[in-house]
Amino acid sequence: MIIYLHGFRSGPASSKIQELAGHMKARGLADQLWCEQLSPVPFEAIAQAEAAIAACATPPTLVGSSLGGFYATHLAEKHDLRAVLVNPAVFRDGYDPSPFVGEHEHLYTGERFSFTWEHVEQAEALRVERISHPQNFWLMVEEGDEVLDARLSIAHFAGARQTVLPGGDHGFSRWTEYLDEVLRFAGLI
Structure with a gap:
């Protein structure tokens, strides 16, 4: 099972997610993907993912993109799970979260939500200072990420499997090239 955290x-x-879902459907694995709209409240998003993990008959593989990669890191460390992290957020000391505080709109639903300083504190409480099981992680970053500094991820996940590509963007433009490998990492093929 793959649990995808957006x-x-x-x-x-x-x-x-749509590309992964389509690829899995084509391989007869459509029922092996969980992805739901996560709450913008960090503790609520983690609770949603925890419920999905608990419902799995066998340990799932987490796939997380950006903030979802941050959540996947926390959950993989907590539950000793494998995780694919795609241009993940890594909040290190000195990171300024203020640009994220305020009113926002979901890109796909148009729903508006607030992200508050209390939410920042919740996210900071989930931060993993040091990766204790680097063998569980596969970091995928493109150095052209215009939102997050790939160097922070590369350093934070030292010892983990890493795919570091020049150019690209925050959306990880070469995602479709790695779908079979993601399924292999998850033990689905």
Whole structure:
């Protein structure tokens, strides 16, 4: 089973999720993907993912993009799960969260939501300072990410499997090239 955790302002209609879902459907694995709209409240999003993990008969593989990668890191460390992290958010000391505080709109639903300083505190409480099981992680970053600094992820996930590609963008433009490998990492093919 793959549990996909989307990024901030994103959702199940994002192109990465749709491409993965289509690929899995073509391989007869449509029932092996969970992805729901996550709450913008960090503790609520984690609770949603925890419920999905608990419902799995066998340990799932997490796939997280951007903020979803941050959540996947927390959950993979907590539950000793494998995780594919696609241009993940890595909130290190000195990171300024203020641009995210305020009113936002979901990219795919148009729904408006507030992200508050209390939500920032919740996210900071989920931060993993040091990866204790790097063998569980596969970091996928494109150095051209215009939103997050790929160097922070590369350093944070030292010792993990890493696919670091020049150019690209925050959406990870070469995602479809890696779909079979993601399924292999998850043990589905």
